[in-house]
Amino acid sequence: MEAKKLKYNELPVITFRWVRANDLRLAEVEPDGAVYSRAHVVSGQELLRPFDEIRIEEWLGSYPGTNETELARVLNEASVTHYIQSSAAGEMVRFHYDLSGAEHSLLELNVIEVQANESLNVLMEYVGDETATLASVLNLIRVAPGGVLNLYKINHLPTGARHIEQRYAKVAEGGTVNYYSIELGARETIVHYLTDLAGDESQGHLKSIYVGHESRIIDLSHQMSHWGRKSRCDMEIRGALTDRARKYFRGTLDFKRGSAQSEGGEVETVMLLNKDVKSFAIPLLLCGEDDVIGNHAASAGQIDEDKLFYLMSRGFSHEESKRIIVESAFRPIIDQMPDEALRQRILYRIAMMMKKVNS
Numbered sequence: 297m298e299a300k301k302l303k304y305n306e307l308p309v310i311t312f313r314w315v316r317a318n319d320l321r322l323a324e325v326e327p328d329g330a331v332y333s334r335a336h337v338v339s340g341q342e343l344l345r346p347f348d349e350i351r352i353e354e355w356l357g358s359y360p361g362t363n364e365t366e367l368a369r370v371l372n373e374a375s376v377t378h379y380i381q382s383s384a385a386g387e388m389v390r391f392h393y394d395l396s397g398a399e400h401s402l403l404e405l406n407v408i409e410v411q412a413n414e415s416l417n418v419l420m421e422y423v424g425d426e427t428a429t430l431a432s433v434l435n436l437i438r439v440a441p442g443g444v445l446n447l448y449k450i451n452h453l454p455t456g457a458r459h460i461e462q463r464y465a466k467v468a469e470g471g472t473v474n475y476y477s478i479e480l481g482a483r484e485t486i487v488h489y490l491t492d493l494a495g496d497e498s499q500g501h502l503k504s505i506y507v508g509h510e511s512r513i514i515d516l517s518h519q520m521s522h523w524g525r526k527s528r529c530d531m532e533i534r535g536a537l538t539d540r541a542r543k544y545f546r547g548t549l550d551f552k553r554g555s556a557q558s559e560g561g562e563v564e565t566v567m568l569l570n571k572d573v574k575s576f577a578i579p580l581l582l583c584g585e586d587d588v589i590g591n592h593a594a595s596a597g598q599i600d601e602d603k604l605f606y607l608m609s610r611g612f613s614h615e616e617s618k619r620i621i622v623e624s625a626f627r628p629i630i631d632q633m634p635d636e637a638l639r640q641r642i643l644y645r646i647a648m649m650m651k652k653v654n655s
Contacts, residue, residue, distance in 0.1 A: 300324050304362045304460075304486050305517035307546055309580065317576045320515045320544060322484060324365070325430050325458045327401045331375045334399050340389030343416070345379040350407050355436040359464040362488040362517070366460060370434040374405035381409045382416035382443065388634065389417070395424030395431060395457065404433045410443035410471070419448040419634065422481070428457040431482075437465035437473065441495065444472045448633060452645060453481035455510060460486045469495030469524065476632050479506035480645050484513045491520050493527035493558075500529040503629045507622075507649050508541030508573070518562070519548040522555035522588070531562040534629060536622050538569035543576065549590045550582040561591040567622060568598055619650040 306319040337344070352371065361367030380389050395402055402422075410416045422431050431453060439445055445465075453459050459482035465473050479485050491500040500520050508514050520529040531547055549560040566575050577594035599621050607617035623646060633639045 302363050302365055305488055305515050305544070305546060307578065307580065308519065308548055308550070309582065311578070317544060317546070317578045320486065320513070327373070327403060327430055330399055330401050332393070332399050332402045333375070334394060336376070336391050336393050338390040338392050340387055343380055343383060343387060343389050345381050347377045347379045347407070350379055352436070355407055355438065356464070357466070359490060361434070361462045362460060362486055366432060367434070367462060370403050370405055370432055370462070374403040374434070376402060376404040377406070379407045379409070380416070380418060382411050382414040384414055386415035386417065388419060390419045391421065393420070393422045393431065395422070395428035395453065397425070397427060400424065400427040401430045402432070404431070406433070406435045408435060408437045408445065408447070410439040410445045412440040413442035415444040415446070417446045417634065421450045421452065422459065423452045424454050424457060426454055426456055428454050430458050432460040433462070435461070435463040437463070439465065439467045439471035439473060441469045441471060443468070444474070446474045446476070448476045450478045450638070450642065451481045451485060455481070455483050455512065457482045458484045458486070461488070463489040465491045465500070467491065467493050467495060467498040467500060470497050471495060472499040473501070475502040475504070476629065477502070477504040478630070478642055479504065479514060480642070480649065482512070486515045488517045489519065491529070492523060493520065493529060494523045496524040497526045498524050499527065502531040503632060504533045505626045505629050506535040506543070507646060508535070508537040508543050509649055510539045510541065512541045514541070514543040516544065517546040519550060520560055521550040521552060522558040522560060523552045525554070525556050525558065527555060527558045529560040532629070533564040534625055535564070535566040536569060537566060537573035537575055540572050542574040545577045545594065546580070547578070547592065548580040548582065549592060551585045551588045551590060553584040555585045556587040558585070559589040563592070564594045565625070566596045567625065568596055569618070615650070619647060622646065622650060
């Protein structure tokens, strides 16, 4: 019997069905009962608070998640839970998850609170071996007035796994969220971010890179909703696709009534390294307020032949030249990672993926 298919990342406003971009439909993957219990807190233990103090419904609000089934699964079955609260010192909480052996699936729920005029850095890294099946994560975020959150996520999962991240943030007056997402792993990567810029002069910034190879599916849904006056957001997504990879980017800027003098922008750029790849970009601009500025753009194309020729004329091989061009496009975002060892691991992973492309 064919496995049940679910809708993921449905657009907030549906477009023509023939576009085939309103949602992603995949067979459901369920955890096999393995409970993740491996030590995973690398640093920042002192910022973890008792999770039983949390009333989840107050943090969740009306957030729909990537779909009702996956949202309920994490809320009801998560075996890894954290309540992270900032401090005046602005330390970093660092998690490292290794999905391998008997602990090859993960349901994770994080509540992240940045208190007024404080900062918090959170880093989440996901790796695994060929036994990894599912990493499904829900992050619920609240940033108080003047607070700053820097959230780094690195997906290095193997090609047999499915990775799902659902993220909802509410940002108060003068608060800021900075997201840095590196998507280099998993057979299917499904990301659903919704950020409510609730307060005046609140800000949301997203920088993300991805590489799709073999038959990988990448589905990215990013929405910034402007509620406060003079709120600001920008989304910058850069990617590369090869083999038979498919990518969907659904970026939404939503200016609510009352968000006068707000500004938002989104741009996605993808390099197509093979004629068989599929790239869909659906930048969406919703506007319920007059005095706002919204910009959105998406571009897709092959590597510039002039750049290839220039590098090859300097002694690099064709394969090396392609790798250099891809890495240079990603480097401004990779350089935002908080330490050199992490940056080198990301560059190494990209180099290995490019080596497979050229072999």
